[in-house]
Amino acid sequence: MINKKSLLISMMIGLCLTLLAKKPDWIMEKPLNPEYVISIEMSHKSEENYRELAHQAAAINIADFFEITDSLSIQKLSPKIEIVKEWESKKEYWIYCRLSKLEFYRNMLIEQSDDYYIGFGECSKTTPDYLEIAKQKALSEISSQINVAVSGEVVNRVIEQSGIVKEDFFSQIQMKTQSQLEGIEVVKILETDDRYWIFYKLSKQLYEAQQQKIISDAIEHSLDFYNEAKSDENKNKIASAISNYIKSLQELEHVLNKPLIIEISNEDIYLDNKIYTSLQNLLNNIKFETNQEKLVLKSGKPGKVILLSTFNNKPIENLKINFITEKGSSEVSDYSISDANGEVILLFPDPKSDVQLHFIKGFINVNDYCEIDSLSIIVPIINSLINPEIRFEVLVEGLSFYMESVEKVENVESKGKIIEPIIKDYFISKGHKFVVDKNSAELLVRIVANSAKGSGAMGFVTSTTNATLSIVEVESSNEILKKTVNRIKGVSNNIEGATNKSFEKAARKLIEELEY
Structure with missing residues (x-):
């Protein structure tokens, strides 16, 4: 008779063995992972070296995916294969192996780096233009492997003297290099649901041949x-x-x-x-000089200065000279072109004498003679050139004025003058002068003003003034300017104070009209 306890133990052991013998899911259903080549292999434990046999089978299977058939290459591949899981029963041994596609192609290209420039690019598919971004990364990696150096001593000196960051300069050359790359081979494209990879290679021999042709043509x-x-x-x-x-x-x-x-x-x-x-x-042999001993202009009257441009003492035609005012308020023409005699005419459309001595700079800007992208690596080379220039002084003389003024109170001429000195000070501040002899003056300033008593209240009185300022050419008697202000009010506790204030305010208002 069977012991119930022994039977129960026997059943439990059998159940455990059954559970242990049940194969895991990764054997029953091969895992899917697009980033890896996966191989699941089995060997019988009755065979000698069954573990090695299973691993060899996995290596052959993975190698077949990459179209590797020779035994030596398979043998080299085997150590790179990752053993993810193992499982064994009483009779069977199972192994789960995988190899990253990304690492395989990367290592494969690295092994070819003696003969090829290699590049890898990857990007998330959630990024707009991910295909182009990945390609540019791969191209950048190839161009970064190509030696970038500057041979010419002038270019090296420009880099040192201009403060350009050498890495930035080389980066621009690398961008140029990248744009010239031809003959690039796409080795492999890999992608998953969310990522994209591309692998490039470029024959060094082909690249050097191309470069020799490019250099020769350049x-x-x-x-x-x-x-x-x-x-x-x-x-x-x-x-x-x-x-x-x-x-x-x-x-x-x-x-x-x-x-x-x-x-x-x-x-x-x-x-x-x-x-x-x-x-x-x-550029060193281009010279500028003035053909006038003294450069003098009259304030407010358009004038010009003539320069002579020469190269090895010969007149230069069609040369563009730029001008700036380094000191002074007078505007000058931005540039001028030399004529057949080498003469360059600098125009002063409205000379101002508030600063009598003007300092002018004339110079050549080499950039005027070419069209260069502002990002071009040629720009700092061009900017390092020493351009010919000239600095000269121009004296802007003020005009000579004679003053006539009549300031009346209630139509009776006042003994004192209030408007006249204010107007005089204004013109003097602009670099002009007043003379006592009318015949020696260039311009006559005529002021006519009259004030009248206004209303009063609470102990204050008002005065209103009408005033006119005219400027007349003495030689021709032509009136060239006329300004009028009316009903300019002054307020004080007495009529004299109110009149003085209205005259003073009228003078300030006339100056505002002159400025306008």
Whole structure:
């Protein structure tokens, strides 16, 4: 008779063995993960080295996904495979292995880096334009591996002297380099529901061949402009020479990270250095001078100053000269173009004598002779050039005035003058002068004013003034300006004080009219 207790124990052991023998879900249903190649393999425990056999089977299966068939490559791949889980029963051994697709292709390209520039780019699919962003990241990684250095000593000196951050300068060259990349191969594109990866490679041999062609073409085009500039310089076509020298530099913009060595007169030179020094030498030989011993203008009367521009003592035609007023209130024309005689006319449309001595600067701006993107790496090179300039003084003389004034109170001429000295002070502050002889004056200032008593209340009285100011040319007797103010009120506790205040306010109002 079977012992019930023994039977119960036996049943429990059997149940446990059954549960233990039940295969886990990852064996029954292969996991899905687009980022990995997954292999689940089984070997019989009766076989010798059953663990190694299962692992080898997983390696072969994963290698097959990547189209790897030779045993040596499979053997090299095997250590990189991750064992995620293991399970075994009494008779079976199961292994769950995987290999990251991302890591596989990354490592594969790294192994080719002796012969290829390689780039990886990735981006979240939630980002707008994620395809383009991932591509640009991969391209940037390739361009960053390409050596960026500046060979010409002039360019190196410009970087040091202009305060440009060298990394920023190189970054711009790298951007140019990236835009020139051709022959890039797409190795692999990977994506999941939420991420995107792209893998690029570029043959170093192909790239170097392309670069030699690009450099050769750039040097050829640059030399064409350089030779044109030299020809223009010899013909005294200075504006055209400046333009062609700059164009010659622009042709080299995208290859400044390469040694641009050419042979001239049996001598090896850096082409970019040669262009820069030739342009600077040309600028050094441009001279400006005034053809007037004393530069004097009259306040308020349009005038001009004539300069002479020369190159190696020969007049320069069609040269643009810019002007600014460094000290003084008179406006000048922004620029002028030299004529066939090398003369440059600077216009003063309205000279002002409040500051009698004006300091003017004339200069060439090389940027006027070219069209360059403000972000171009050529800009700091051009800006480092020393441009020819001239500084000169212009004396703006005030006009000579004679004053006639009649100030009346109740139509009776007043003995004292209130409006006259205020108006005189105003014109003197503008750099003009008053003379005692009418015949020696250029302009006559005539003031006619009359005040009248107004109403009064609470111990105060008022006075109102009408006043007219006229300016007349003495020589021609032509009236050139007339200003009138009416009913200007003054208030005081006596009529004399009210009259004085109304005269004073009338004078200030006339000055406001003159300023307007």
